[in-house]
Amino acid sequence: MKLRSAPLEDWLRDYYFTAEIDISSSGVHSYSMAELRALTGIEHSEIDALVFDDGYSLGTPEVRQAIARRWGDGDPGKIMTTVGSGEAISLVLTALLRPGDEVVVVQPGYHSLIELAVGLECTTRVWRLDFEQEWRPQLDELADLVTERTRAVIVNFPQNPTGVSVTEAQMREIAGHAERVGAYLLWDGAFSDLVYDNPPLPDISTIYSRGIGFNTFSKAFGLPGLRFGWCLGPADVLADCVRIRDYTTLHTAPLVELLALGVLKNADAFLEPRLKQARANREIVREWAAATPEHVSVVLPAGGVAAFPRLNGHTDTYAFCEDLFQRRGVLVIPGSCFGAPQHVRLGFGGPTDQLVDGLERMTDELAKQGDGR
Numbered sequence: 001m002k003l004r005s006a007p008l009e010d011w012l013r014d015y016y017f018t019a020e021i022d023i024s025s026s027g028v029h030s031y032s033m034a035e036l037r038a039l040t041g042i043e044h045s046e047i048d049a050l051v052f053d054d055g056y057s058l059g060t061p062e063v064r065q066a067i068a069r070r071w072g073d074g075d076p077g078k079i080m081t082t083v084g085s086g087e088a089i090s091l092v093l094t095a096l097l098r099p100g101d102e103v104v105v106v107q108p109g110y111h112s113l114i115e116l117a118v119g120l121e122c123t124t125r126v127w128r129l130d131f132e133q134e135w136r137p138q139l140d141e142l143a144d145l146v147t148e149r150t151r152a153v154i155v156n157f158p159q160n161p162t163g164v165s166v167t168e169a170q171m172r173e174i175a176g177h178a179e180r181v182g183a184y185l186l187w188d189g190a191f192s193d194l195v196y197d198n199p200p201l202p203d204i205s206t207i208y209s210r211g212i213g214f215n216t217f218s219k220a221f222g223l224p225g226l227r228f229g230w231c232l233g234p235a236d237v238l239a240d241c242v243r244i245r246d247y248t249t250l251h252t253a254p255l256v257e258l259l260a261l262g263v264l265k266n267a268d269a270f271l272e273p274r275l276k277q278a279r280a281n282r283e284i285v286r287e288w289a290a291a292t293p294e295h296v297s298v299v300l301p302a303g304g305v306a307a308f309p310r311l312n313g314h315t316d317t318y319a320f321c322e323d324l325f326q327r328r329g330v331l332v333i334p335g336s337c338f339g340a341p342q343h344v345r346l347g348f349g350g351p352t353d354q355l356v357d358g359l360e361r362m363t364d365e366l367a368k369q370g371d372g373r
């Protein structure tokens, strides 16, 4: 596979660990182990009883059952647990795609959902989201992009980095376009449990036979360091994924799955407080945008905890993001990491005081630069 570097990861490697204020993340405020144990009731004795044997290629039966019950159609045979959803995305794309296949991808978007197909030498057809249209996906454009040669359509709604989403009716329409030509529809649902106005979308695997859903504990659940994700899809595709996995990670770590099962059994206890905080923080972003119209234009996200404002007057925000970090200790992500250089990704899922402080410092830097430095 000929992969280009992932600019988002390059940026985070340079700045994430030393940021004074991080308002860049696409996930909510992370939980600690003590909090995880308190919310799940997992005792130290249960952790001590774990023997470090090998694990199941597709995940333990209990964990797969719990995922199937909450997000799937109840059939654990359609579930594979992975090292973050990143592993699931990479396994599924590697299993399904061959050089020359046509693949529809969304831009701006998260690099794995675009670049893996490029690296696998597929022909990508870009379904572009336009800021001027408030990022709203244009379904008639998708209809033109999907052809008899389309092997897969890859989407992520609610979306990173724009926060835009679709209704369930639109989800079914997207599935209809894929079904018309027998294409797979890969749906990254990383933010499905982080929505503000509409109920969560169903997992795509429950509404389309060639639909494959990805999900993770890294975003809505506040557990990115646990590295736990999964996908839901046809058993034959999962079997092909296992054949690839036999050469890489083999299986998800039993310790991770022990903790994950506890989280799955108490999912709402993890989700609800963080969603409440995200909802309040989203209002702060709304107020900030309304108070600084000369500097930023924002479409408020329908889901997730990232907004993707355009910085007025900037053709490429990279230097601004570097200045903001160096001079004011604030981490955001340059839009170029998502193929939209006039924008920055702003994460509002963290502690409210940090968000407020970070936005104030950002406004100061914008004002300073607007004044000609």
Ligand SMILES: Cc1ncc(COP(=O)(O)O)c(C=O)c1O
Binding pocket: 026, 083, 084, 085, 086, 087, 110, 156, 160, 188, 190, 215, 216, 217, 218, 224, 227, 228, 229
């Ligand atoms: C849309 C989307 N999908 C997948 C991932 C991968 O996350 P993880 O491997 O931690 O589950 C990310 C991480 O930022 C993401 O934004």
